[in-house]
Amino acid sequence: MPQTADDLDAVAVRTWCSLALDALGREREAIDAINVYPVADGDTGTNLYLTAESAAAAVEAVFAAHETGTSAPSTADAVRAMAHGALIGARGNSGTILAQLLRGMAGVLAESAGPDRLGLALTRAAASAREAVAHPVEGTVLTVATAAAEAAGRTGAGAGAGAVARAAYEGARTALEATPGQLAVLGRAGVVDAGGRGLVAVLGALVEAVSGRAPERLAPGPTAPAAPAPLAAAGGDCPAADDPEGGPAFEVIYLLEAGDEAVERLRARLDALGDSLVVVGGDGLWNVHVHVDDAGAAVEAGVEAGRPYRIRITHFAADRLHARPEPAQRAVVVVVPGDGLGGLCAQAGATTVLARPGEPPASGELVDAIRRAHAREVVLLPNDADLRHTAAAAAEQARTEGIRVALIPTRAAVQGIAALAVHEADRSFDEDVVAMTAAAGATRYAELAVAERQSWTMAGICQAGDILGLIDGDVAVIGQDVAETARGVLDRMLAAGGELVTLVLGEDVPDALAATLEEHVREGYLAVDTVVYRGGHQCAPLLIGVE
CATH class of the missing domain: 3.30.70.260 (ACT domain)
Known part of the structure; x- marks a missing residue:
């Protein structure tokens, strides 16, 4: 619930992020529909939503880390998390500019406790966003941000956060309404700037977060531009030159x-x-x-x-510049823990989503991938037990858009590889999903990791620096040598039988380890084949699958 205190502390920052995400979620399609500058590629609302989602997730993570303690996070912790989350999750120019606006605000809010800090934060935000754009153009989100800062500055010394936020919101709304007269392509289409409209939604959420009173929402707006400019290149939320034709490849x-x-x-x-x-x-x-x-x-x-x-x-x-291709019948969307596996899955025809260490993909990122797959039927492979709720939310959202989505609850990348290996687009959707689910379920999974601290495990006490062998998510082997620990893991897994061992090596793991483990399997387990892949930069040192 929005707080009613006229302040901007950590709780208000958390509330702001949540309300901004809700507001952008409501307006995403309307903002996408008016995205005509410099091309009508219709993704500004989506980019802003995904950026805000990343910011909100980072703030929630800070609060979660304090749940077991006696104190809430500080305002500085919350605003820095918000800015960092937006930065790493920024999508498109609209998202990167929003990330810079939030970063500019965070720099002031984290360092200042004065009554004028919100106005100063909005001023810093507008200035830093302009500095980030190589060639700023008026009539864009930059103009709206500057107007918001100027309006906030006119509230006078000592004005409360609620009054400053409301002034900024009203100033932004007024500037947004003027954008068609500042940018010719907007005037021809009869729409306001899409990025600016998104910023107004974010500022409206700020008003509600600090005052407890939501401002009047903008009118829904047109469902499509009245006279869209010719489509020339993607990235239509970019504040570049007013040239809707031509452009880089x-x-x-x-x-x-x-x-x-x-x-x-x-x-x-x-x-x-x-x-x-x-x-x-x-x-x-x-x-x-x-x-x-x-x-x-x-x-x-x-x-x-x-x-x-x-x-x-x-x-x-070129074929995207004039007509949207017909959707494919079926596609597979796969979450991968490394760019090497991403390339492998892409070669198999899958649409991939990279999961960074400590930064799992948000539901909006999965929905975006499902849309990018551009298919009537989609099989979603999350490849992580902790992503089951996120993936379920993404699947449900995609279903509301008319896409048939089947979520196979794969818990590891090697299970996803096994499922993708048996995927056949020519058979019926249900048959394909059953076969992929069976292949994933028949694959036991393991990984090697390095212990960060002393702790209790199911295999005993480990010390910092120990090599841990996790089978099906639980520590089963503790060792000091990577090859020795990997052999111990393989022996435990193959004791129950198996026909195929899959090894996925992290970026810094030498090829010699794969050769050692292949020889171990060949000498100890007749008729068991081994395949080896490179996982890439983000991947764990070693992933193991046994089918």
């Missing part, structure tokens, strides 16, 4: 670990390579978004600047 997005000086050089290089450049973040972690003709050069620039990861490259193919 690729959208490149990645997270980047790098220092400030390296990022400044990266900005200059990417600005020369393409357009729609937005770089947000700080303190060594950045979210980079750019449209280019040479995607390899954009990624290479990131490698030279630091360590890019979660790289996403979208090709704006």
Whole structure:
């Protein structure tokens, strides 16, 4: 429930994130429908929702960590979590700009306790968002953010958080209504800026969070633009030049670990390579978004600047510029713990969602993947027992959109691999799901991990640095050597029989380990085959499956 105190503490931040997520969820389709600048690709509302969902999840994680303690998290903890969650989950230019707005606010709210801090936070947010965009254009979300900050500043010293938030909201609404007169493509379509409308929804949630009183909502708006501009390239929420025709061939997005000086050089290089450049973040972690003709050069620039990861490259193919392809009959969506497995599953025709260590995908990310699969029937493989509720929520949401979704409760990546191996799109949906479920259920799974601290386990007491062999989620073997522990795990699993062993190696694990384990299986277990895959950067040191 929204709090009624006129303040912005940790509880209010939590409430704000929840209300903002609800507001963007209600308005997602309406915002997508008016997304015409610079192209009508209809994803601004979705991008904003996914970014807010990541921010809200990060704040919930902070509160969950304090549940066993005697005190609630501080405001600084909450706002920093909100900003970090938005940064790592930002989608599209609308999402990256929202992440920078939240980061700008967090920088003030975490450091200041004065009565004017909310107004100062909104001012910092608007300024930092403009700095993040290579070529700011008026009539976009940047204009709306600036108007909100200016209106908040006019409330005067000593105004309460509720009064400041309401002034910002009203200023943003007024600026939003003026955007069609500032940007020609909006005027021709007869719509307001989509990103700006999303920001108004977020500010409305802020008003309710700090005052307990929800402001009047915006009118629903049109279900489609009156006169959409010609479709030219994806990323229609980007505040770039007012040129709806032409454009680069690729959208490149990645997270980047790098220092400030390296990022400044990266900005200059990417600005020369393409357009729609937005770089947000700080303190060594950045979210980079750019449209280019040479995607390899954009990624290479990131490698030279630091360590890019979660790289996403979208090709704006010519057939997407004029007509949406007919949906496929069936697709498979798979959650994978590493980019190596992502490539393997993609080669098998699956749509993949990468699960980062400590950052499981949110339901909105799974729904987005189901939509990207563009099929009438979808089989969803979460590959993690902790994702069962998230995956169920995503499946239910997709079903409301007319997509037939079957959720197979795979608990590990090797079970997903087994299910995908028997997938046949030519047979009936029910038969395919039954076969995939049976294959997953017949696969026992294990993984090797390194103990972070001394603790009790089902196999005894482990010390920090010990190698743990987990079978079906429980510690079964404790050792000091990776190969020795892996052999112990295999012996326990194969004691119950098996025909195929699947080994998935983490990025830093040498090929020699696979050779050692293959030899161990070959010498000790006749007629048992072994297959080996590389899991990639995010993967555990070793995953094992036995069918």
